[in-house]
Every structure is written in C-alpha cells, then in structure tokens.
Amino acid sequence: MGLHVTALTKDLEFSGYALTFWLLGRRYRTYECYVADEVRGVLKDHKNFKNGPLMVWPFIVQDRNLVTSRWPLDAPLYTRRFAEMVADAKVRSKKENYGENHFFMFLLFLAKVIDFLVSNCPQIPEPWFKYLRSTL
Numbered sequence: 001m002g003l004h005v006t007a008l009t010k011d012l013e014f015s016g017y018a019l020t021f022w023l024l025g026r027r028y029r030t031y032e033c034y035v036a037d038e039v040r041g042v043l044k045d046h047k048n049f050k051n052g053p054l055m056v057w058p059f060i061v062q063d064r065n066l067v068t069s070r071w072p073l074d075a076p077l078y079t080r081r082f083a084e085m086v087a088d089a090k091v092r093s094k095k096e097n098y099g100e101n102h103f104f105m106f107l108l109f110l111a112k113v114i115d116f117l118v119s120n121c122p123q124i125p126e127p128w129f130k131y132l133r134s135t136l
Contacts, residue, residue, distance in 0.1 A: 002044035
C-alpha cells in the first residue's frame, strides 16, 4: 500500500530557480533530479505523492504517524498537525497506563511551544521571508 506524502513540488522548485537564477545561480537546482521525482522514485506507488493546491494555500499530507509538507508557507499548518499528533499520543499513553515518560513530557512541552508559536504567527508569515532573505 505505501505511505502518502508530499514534498517540494516541481512547480515550486522550478519557480524558486526561475526567480533567482540570475542572482544565486543554481542554488535551487543543485543537481539534475527534482525533489518530487526523487520522492516518487522511492514510493511503492507514484500516485501516493500529492502535489496539493496552489502554493499560496498551506498543504500537508498526514498518513499514520508521518506528516509531510512542501515548503515554509506550509509550516504553520504542519506544526499545528504535529502538535495535535503529540497531544493525541499523550492521551493514548495515559489511557494505556504507561505512566509518565520523560520523553513524552518533552514532546508535550515541544507541542505546546509549537502551538504557542503558531497561534501567535501572523497569517502572512513575513518573518519567514525575512529569515529566508537573511540566509541567502
């Protein structure tokens, strides 16, 4: 059956390259194979790779305990889903009477930090663009 996933799509990767090649050279095309092609190549069924809607709408794919996203604008949705998964795991742990586990406590703390950051993040993630610009 295989997992359903998403990753940096060809459209996004090529757009990044097309918009910046004159300034950054091949930064977005460091080798010939696109990320989407490489991910599809390792999937049991190529149809399990999901492109999602246009890049301006956040998109993630969750299949069992794996959450994947395409690029930084998907990060708020990705972190919310990850925090939900950690919180659900904590509830299941208590129901199954595993007791308090330090690792689980750390994950719960991490989920709360992520949830705080996401809930205080503006809808248009300008800080991401500032961060990306500063790292180029």
